[in-house]
Amino acid sequence: MTDNDLMKGLSLSPELLERVVAAADAIDADRALPDDLVDELKTVGAFRALIPARFGGLDSRFEHYLNEIQALAQADASTAWCVNQAAVIGLTSLWLPETVIKKIWQPETSVANGPPFGCEIRPSGENYVLNGHWGFSSGCQHATWMMGAARYSEGGWRIAYFKPEQVTFTDNWQVAGLRGTGSFEFRIEELELPADQVADAGQRATVVNELTTVPGALLFAVSFASVALGVAAGALEDVLSIARSKLPRYASLHLRDDPDVQRFMGKATARWQSARAYLHSTVSEVLDSVREHETITHDERSRLRLAGTHVIREAAEVVDLAYKIAGSTGIYQEQALHRRFQDMHVITQHVQGRESNYALLGRYAISGEYELGPMT
Numbered sequence: 001m002t003d004n005d006l007m008k009g010l011s012l013s014p015e016l017l018e019r020v021v022a023a024a025d026a027i028d029a030d031r032a033l034p035d036d037l038v039d040e041l042k043t044v045g046a047f048r049a050l051i052p053a054r055f056g057g058l059d060s061r062f063e064h065y066l067n068e069i070q071a072l073a074q075a076d077a078s079t080a081w082c083v084n085q086a087a088v089i090g091l092t093s094l095w096l097p098e099t100v101i102k103k104i105w106q107p108e109t110s111v112a113n114g115p116p117f118g119c120e121i122r123p124s125g126e127n128y129v130l131n132g133h134w135g136f137s138s139g140c141q142h143a144t145w146m147m148g149a150a151r152y153s154e155g156g157w158r159i160a161y162f163k164p165e166q167v168t169f170t171d172n173w174q175v176a177g178l179r180g181t182g183s184f185e186f187r188i189e190e191l192e193l194p195a196d197q198v199a200d201a202g203q204r205a206t207v208v209n210e211l212t213t214v215p216g217a218l219l220f221a222v223s224f225a226s227v228a229l230g231v232a233a234g235a236l237e238d239v240l241s242i243a244r245s246k247l248p249r250y251a252s253l254h255l256r257d258d259p260d261v262q263r264f265m266g267k268a269t270a271r272w273q274s275a276r277a278y279l280h281s282t283v284s285e286v287l288d289s290v291r292e293h294e295t296i297t298h299d300e301r302s303r304l305r306l307a308g309t310h311v312i313r314e315a316a317e318v319v320d321l322a323y324k325i326a327g328s329t330g331i332y333q334e335q336a337l338h339r340r341f342q343d344m345h346v347i348t349q350h351v352q353g354r355e356s357n358y359a360l361l362g363r364y365a366i367s368g369e370y371e372l373g374p375m376t
Contacts, residue, residue: 009060027180073230078180112143177346221308228315
């Protein structure tokens, strides 16, 4: 494997990242990515970064993709979240027939979905009929395709692809963090779909590679951990800028000269670097094994789950240290650090960062019995 192989795929230029930084306040205020930024992200292939090149994607090496997502999250968390959500969930299209995969993946394509809340799909002649309610659909405002998982009337689950104009959106995304993801809910009533837009993701994918072998929930675990790392890196950058000039009220030392601040910065930096090294070494080792053996073991699943959860939690600790150092300066909405603090604490509330994941993995370490489920 050459360096060029490792680096191929999505590449976000410094100029694009600077435009994301400049748009961050508007993204937060408008609870959506601006159209011109979405167009640019689509042009560089961000939303189709993980799709094979023969279907119009960038065929990004996942390890390299994580670096790009981290850099994007350092610029703006909501933008990175939308891109990552679309890129990873878009992999479910690789269970559909090849003709449909090619139809879906155009240069302007972006896929959105949401966790199912009481959804069902049933056969209707040669087609299917879909009903349901899905939540937290990040990036749905600029999506060109929607994906919904639903219980199949004859047992198991199915995934279905349909168009945004075929659903009813509800804007209930009134939140303090990750506001720019515009994660609306959506509903469908009696939508008839052709059979080739429905698939059983529990079966072998049409396109078999390492990213359709690793469960999607675990790809989300480690990629959202990269988002968290980017947010934490941005928070450290923000507080360094604050510390270099701030003289706290009633204090004799600038923050930059305060030994406690210096200690906090050292600890935060060490935690961030350790978390990042842990994440990347785990992902690299597991994916190398999956590429070689074309399967994933329970131990490898557990390693990805633990790395994803732990790195999110560690990144949150880094952001909290930065916020602590900033003092009252960090509480104002015009401060990027304030937005990152809010974004980070929405990420920790996500199922991927749930602390109960530690117990699941602790039981596996003790008993050797791995608990398979939607997140593992």
